[in-house]
Amino acid sequence: MSVHSGAVAPPEQEHHTSTGLDNVKIGLWAFLGSECLFFGSFISTYLLYRNRVLDGPTPSEIYDIPFTSVSSFVLLMSSVTMVLALASIQRGDHRGLRIWLLATAFLGMTFIGGQIYEFTTFVEEGLTLSTSTFGSSFFVLTGFHGAHVTIGILMLLTLVAMSHFGRLPQHQARKVELVGLYWHFVDIVWIVIFTVIYLIPTN
Amino acid sequence: VSHAPEVGEEYELEHHPSPRQYVNIGIILAIITAAEVGIYYVPALEDLLVPFLIAFAVVKFVMVASWFMHLRFDSRLFRRLFVTGIVLAIIVFAVALATFFRRGGAAPAGPDPGTLEPAAMAPLH
Numbered sequence: 001m002s003v004h005s006g007a008v009a010p011p012e013q014e015h016h017t018s019t020g021l022d023n024v025k026i027g028l029w030a031f032l033g034s035e036c037l038f039f040g041s042f043i044s045t046y047l048l049y050r051n052r053v054l055d056g057p058t059p060s061e062i063y064d065i066p067f068t069s070v071s072s073f074v075l076l077m078s079s080v081t082m083v084l085a086l087a088s089i090q091r092g093d094h095r096g097l098r099i100w101l102l103a104t105a106f107l108g109m110t111f112i113g114g115q116i117y118e119f120t121t122f123v124e125e126g127l128t129l130s131t132s133t134f135g136s137s138f139f140v141l142t143g144f145h146g147a148h149v150t151i152g153i154l155m156l157l158t159l160v161a162m163s164h165f166g167r168l169p170q171h172q173a174r175k176v177e178l179v180g181l182y183w184h185f186v187d188i189v190w191i192v193i194f195t196v197i198y199l200i201p202t203n
Numbered sequence: 204v205s206h207a208p209e210v211g212e213e214y215e216l217e218h219h220p221s222p223r224q225y226v227n228i229g230i231i232l233a234i235i236t237a238a239e240v241g242i243y244y245v246p247a248l249e250d251l252l253v254p255f256l257i258a259f260a261v262v263k264f265v266m267v268a269s270w271f272m273h274l275r276f277d278s279r280l281f282r283r284l285f286v287t288g289i290v291l292a293i294i295v296f297a298v299a300l301a302t303f304f305r306r307g308g309a310a311p312a313g314p315d316p317g318t319l320e321p322a323a324m325a326p327l328h
Contacts, residue, residue, distance in 0.1 A: 019278075019280065021278050025281070026280065026281070026284070029280075029284040029285055030284050032284075032285060032288065033284045033285050033287050033288025033289075033291075034288060035288070036285070036288030036289050036291070036292045037288055037291050037292050040289075040291070040293070040295050040296060041292070041295055041299075043292075043296070044292075044295055044296040044299045044300070045299070047296070048299060048300070048303055065240065065243060066240075069236070069240045072236060073233065073236055076229075076233065076236060076263075077229065077233070079229070079232075079267060080225060080226065080228075080229035080232075080271075082271070083220075083222075083225040083270075084222055084226075086219075087219070087221070087222045087225065090219070177273075180271075180272075181272055184267055184268070184271045184272045185272070187267060187271075188263075188264050188267050188268060191260055191263045191264050191267070192260060192264065194239075194260075195239065195256050195257065195259070195260035196260075199239060199240075199243055199256050200252075200256055200257075201252070201253075
């Protein structure tokens with residue numbers, strides 16, 4: 001049985017800053033800004049190299065749009081469950097928080113499962129990291145995104161465990177919000193990847 | 204023991220969307236995604252495909268950032284930090300593209316860099 005500690009846990013140390021804003025949240029937004037550069041560089045590289053396929057398969061030959069569309073939909077819906085988790089803890093509903101966090105983690109794991117299946121299929125069809133610069137740029141970009149989703153899943157499960165053991169009272173809703181920001185960022189990066197890499201046709 | 208809200212926390216909680224609003228945004232995002240995939244398979248829209256896809260992606264991006272990441276309600280400083288990252292990413296792409304064009308526009312159709320002789324891969328001067 002889980003412990004609900006919203007009423008017994010001591011409040012966090014008050015943290016006043018010169019900006020009036022939470023320093024951790026400012027730091028996270030600065031990090032997300034730098035992540036835009038990180039993924040922007042990989043997307044740029046992909047766009048420059050996607051037509052260099054040598055003897056390997058081309059993007060239009062190998063992409064499975066219906067499958068990736070379902071994966072994209074799953075990740076998009078995980079953002080909805082994430083904000084519902086935040087809304088739950090903000091109103092003190094710890095059971096709702098855990099349910100929505102687990103739903104978000106499950107959707108994230110479904111997305112990762114789909115990516116593993118996609119990578120396996122691509123390798124079987126002759127596209128590997130070293131087949132061509134198209135293959136290299138594709139696997140590096142989507143692989144790094146998958147790594148980010150995996151880290152997000154670990155953070156979500158950590159929050160579930162913290163809530164289960166009473167370490168996540170209502171007044172620490174900020175922690176859920178920060179993990180949520182990271183999760184939504186991973187989602188919007190995929191919005192760009194899905195459109196630019198999968199849907200926009202190559203020359 | 205009651206918790207005194209941190210600076211700005213009360214404002215944020217008052218202005219965050221309700222769960223119903225979150226679900227409505229999710230439904231709109233799902234419809235846009237379905238439209239994206241739908242027009243991909245419509246031959247008549249082939250000429251307009253790229254502008255449509257980019258427009259849909261921008262709308263989805265802005266909706267998630269504004270509503271789910273609360274940029275619409277939070278401090279402008281967060282928005283500036285994020286937009287700075289996006290602008291810098293676009294500049295990186297523009298510089299990369301310009302560099303390739305300066306090398307003779309070989310990026311789209313040229314040989315794979317792995318097959319080039321070392322002299323052909325020399326840095327620009």
